[in-house]
Amino acid sequence: MRKIRIAIVGVGNCAxxxxxxINFYRGSAADGNGVGLMHRQIGSYRPGDIEVxxxxxxxxxxxxxxxxxxxxxxxxxxKVFCEKISLTGAIVxxxxxxxxxxxxxxxxxxxxxxxxxxxxxxxxxxxxxxxDSCAExxxxxxxxxxxxxxxxxxxxxxxxxxxFVNNIPVFIASDPVWAKRFADKNLPxxxxxxxxxxxxxxxxxxxVDLFRxxxxxxxxxxxxxxxxxxxxxxxxxxxxxxSKKTSKTEAVQSVMSERLADENIHIGxxxxxxxxxxxxxCFIRMEGRLFGDVPMEIDLKLSVEDSPNSAGIVIDAIRCCxxxxxxxxxxxxHSPSAYFAKHPPVQMTDDEAYRSVEQFIRGERxx
Numbered sequence: 001m002r003k004i005r006i007a008i009v010g011v012g013n014c015a016x017x018x019x020x021x022i023n024f025y026r027g028s029a030a031d032g033n034g035v036g037l038m039h040r041q042i043g044s045y046r047p048g049d050i051e052v053x054x055x056x057x058x059x060x061x062x063x064x065x066x067x068x069x070x071x072x073x074x075x076x077x078x079k080v081f082c083e084k085i086s087l088t089g090a091i092v093x094x095x096x097x098x099x100x101x102x103x104x105x106x107x108x109x110x111x112x113x114x115x116x117x118x119x120x121x122x123x124x125x126x127x128x129x130x131x132d133s134c135a136e137x138x139x140x141x142x143x144x145x146x147x148x149x150x151x152x153x154x155x156x157x158x159x160x161x162x163x164f165v166n167n168i169p170v171f172i173a174s175d176p177v178w179a180k181r182f183a184d185k186n187l188p189x190x191x192x193x194x195x196x197x198x199x200x201x202x203x204x205x206x207x208v209d210l211f212r213x214x215x216x217x218x219x220x221x222x223x224x225x226x227x228x229x230x231x232x233x234x235x236x237x238x239x240x241x242x243s244k245k246t247s248k249t250e251a252v253q254s255v256m257s258e259r260l261a262d263e264n265i266h267i268g269x270x271x272x273x274x275x276x277x278x279x280x281x282c283f284i285r286m287e288g289r290l291f292g293d294v295p296m297e298i299d300l301k302l303s304v305e306d307s308p309n310s311a312g313i314v315i316d317a318i319r320c321c322x323x324x325x326x327x328x329x330x331x332x333x334h335s336p337s338a339y340f341a342k343h344p345p346v347q348m349t350d351d352e353a354y355r356s357v358e359q360f361i362r363g364e365r366x367x
Contacts, residue, residue, distance in 0.1 A: 004045060004322045005134055007054035007162070009153050010100075010141035011062050011092055013078040013229050013278050014167065015055075016071035017311035018139075020082040022050045036312060038197070042319035042361055043326065050318055052088045054133035056095035056126065056153075063094045075230055078278040078307040093129055096120045100142050100149035123156065130160035137163040137321050139314065140191075144168055144231060145240025154178065158185055163321045166191030166341075167314060169247035173332040174345045183331030188324035190317045190333050193247040193342040196304070197312035200225055200282040201251050201342050203302055204267070205350055207286055212257045216296070217289045220264040223248070224283045227269075227306055228276030235269045244268065247343040254347035280306040313340050320360065327363070335360040 008015050025037070026048025034040035037047065055067045062070040068085040070092045097120055121129075130138065138157040142149050150170035157164045158181055164172065166189065172178045173191035182189040195201050204223050211218050226232070235241055245268045252267055253259050270283075282302040290296050320336040337344035339353035348356060 002044065003049055003051040004136065004318060005051050005053045006137045006139050006318060007056075007130055007133060007135035008052060008067070008139045008141060009056045009095060010143070011055050011057040011059075011067065011070045011073075012141055012143075013076050013231070013307040014141045014310050014314070015067075015139075016076050016078050017307040018314055019052060019067060019071050019085065019088075020080070021308070021311045021315055022047055022052075023085050024082040036197075037315075038312065039316055039319070039361070042316060043323040045319045045322060047315050047319075050315065052090050054090050054129050054135050055092045056121070056129075057092050058095055058097050058101060058120075062092050065092055066090065067092060077229060079305045081308065090133070093126075094119065094121050095126065096123070096149065096152060098146070098149040098152055100146040123152070126153075126156050127159045130156060130162060135160070135162050136325060137165060137318060139165045139318065140167055142168055142170075143234045143240075144244050145234065145237070146170065147243070151178075154189075158182065158187065161185065161187065163187050163325055164189045164191075165314065165317050165321055167194040167310070167317075169193035169243040169343060171243065171343060173337050173341070174343050176345075179332040179345060186328065186330030188321050188330055188333050190321055190336050191341050192337075192344070193244070194310055194313050194317065194340060195251075195342055196306075196309035199304060199306075199309050200280075200284070200302060201248055202350070203282070203300070204252050204284050205255050207284065207298070207300070208252055208255050209349060209351075211286065211288055212255070215291075218256060218258075218260065219287045219289060220260065221252070221284070221286045222266040223252070223268070224266075224270040225268070225280060226271050226273045226276060227278070227280040228272065228274045229278045229280075229306060231306070232269060232272040232276075232280075236272050241268060250347070251342040255349055278306050280304055280309075316340065320357070323361070333360070 067088045332345045335356040338348040339357040
């Protein structure tokens with residue numbers, strides 16, 4: 001049976017949910033009926049065909065552990081929905097810190113979040129690990145705001161000759177320069193900033209699209225999010241949020257019939273609430289005008305476990321990336337990126353992106 005060999009950078013809550021999901025759907029009853037999956041099979045690949053062969057982190061509580069153990073190490077706090085995790089044989093290696101660690105997180109109570117090791121791996125060691133492990137795809141789970149670190153690992157993927165799935169809001173797939181670098185190597189890249197399976201961005205876009213289709217004029221809107229995982233703790237440093245706010249805001253603006261002025265749209269993380277742990281609570285408000293210029297408003301609350309919500313998309317993105325490798329397709333994958341990411345190279349409505357990615361999966365075209 002053919003496997004999809006992946007490497008992971010950043011063994012946090014999202015990586016935990018991904019690895020749990022791989023095991024959950026591998027040969028289980030859930031794999032038979034596809035509960036929770038958008039695609040039970042993509043090409044010839046099922047979720048259980050994904051295999052973690054390498055991983056990098058900077059926390060001494062994870063470095064040196066098998067990935068199957070590291071995903072449950074502190075400060076990870078996501079829901080455990082699959083306790084029986086097979087040993088991967090992939091030992092978490094020390095990565096490069098760069099800007100992947102916010103100084104404000106050092107020793108933060110009550111989590112005491114990160115305990116970085118002093119000695120980092122070199123670029124050569126990371127590339128060597130990617131090559132020696134025979135990884136085919138590098139999955140980026142670095143913290144929001146890791147601009148330098150993401151570009152560093154994207155460069156390592158290029159040097160190692162492997163594909164890249166960029167789950168965070170640093171612009172790689174949507175940057176023409178980076179997209180060309182991957183195209184020149186005939187390596188696929190998907191990104192940027194993964195959408196959740198049913199999260200704040202998808203819900204917000206759906207409501208905006210509904211307003212547009214029903215002829216309701218949007219006057220103003222906001223989306224506020226709170227959570228208690230390390231992602232929200234990291235984002236307390238507002239200087240790390242520039243690309244995140246751009247990514248989330250553009251994802252909603254792109255489906256508006258008319259773009260809103262900056263003062264009439266606010267989208268982004270609101271605050272860190274430790275006791276929420278990996279639970280994310282989202283508040284969306286829309287104000288608009290109906291027939292006869294009559295005002296209306298709507299308020300919604302969404303509560304989800306953040307990391308499994310993300311993994312439900314990444315497990316498809318990985319398989320689409322592998323299908324592209326099998327077909328010899330390189331560069332930014334427009335259809336999967338538009339459906340799976342908030343800031344793709346080409347924005348589409350969710351209906352358009354859905355049709356486009358289904359065509360890609362069937363092998364009809366890559367737009």
